[in-house]
Amino acid sequence: MIEVYIDGASAGNPGPSGAGIFIKNAGKVERFSLFLGEMTNHEAEFHALLHALKICLQNGFRTISIRTDSELVSRSMEKEFVKNKGYADLLHTALQLSKQFELFFIKWIPSSENKTADELARQGIRKHKEKGANTKNE
Template sequence: MIDVYVDGASSGNPGPSGAGIFIKGTPEGAKSFSIPLGRMTNHEAEYHALIHALKICIENGYQIVSFRTDSQLVEQAVEKEYVKKNLYQPLLQQVLVLKDELDLFFIKWIPSSQNKNADKLAREAIHLNKE
């Protein structure tokens, strides 16, 4: 099983944002990604981090994947397949479509203290945004 840790971060809310993705358990070893996301809210960045991570897993043929996030909002929305706020509905729909491309998909909330690698990568990604 592949373990994927995701985090989104924003400098300001909204503000320059980034996604951090830390993948372990791959045949190639651990992989790290810092992806600049442009200007958005922190919650949007959390969704985009998961979307990017799903795409990376699909592109690499990882089919049995466990995702970890410190965003309860994202974890609960994915588990319930429902989100109240209109802003997040298209993002949740993207997640639901992408997760169906995997053989096994798990998502689990973890405390921020267990998500330090992804958090660091997300914060680095903020600085990669073009001004």
């Protein structure tokens, strides 16, 4: 089973946001650090999930276990419902993607167990800030 750790982060709420994805596959690891644009922290968490699901599908993974420190994302996926209608489209897309796997699990984990994905998400924000700073100096 493929273990996928995800996290979203925002520098402000809303603010520049990033997604971190850490995939463990039979001893091999892959790390993804993505800039997401301006959004809230909860939106960043959902976008981290969406990107992770797409990466796993592109790699042909059939059985995955997502680990997230976002209670909102894990509960929403398990219950297939979100109270805040602003997240409904994100949840709907995530549910559609998750149904393409033979087996899909999502589990909430404490932040202390998700440090790698958290750092990758923060790197996504920093990369964008550094790129913006370099662009302004040119």
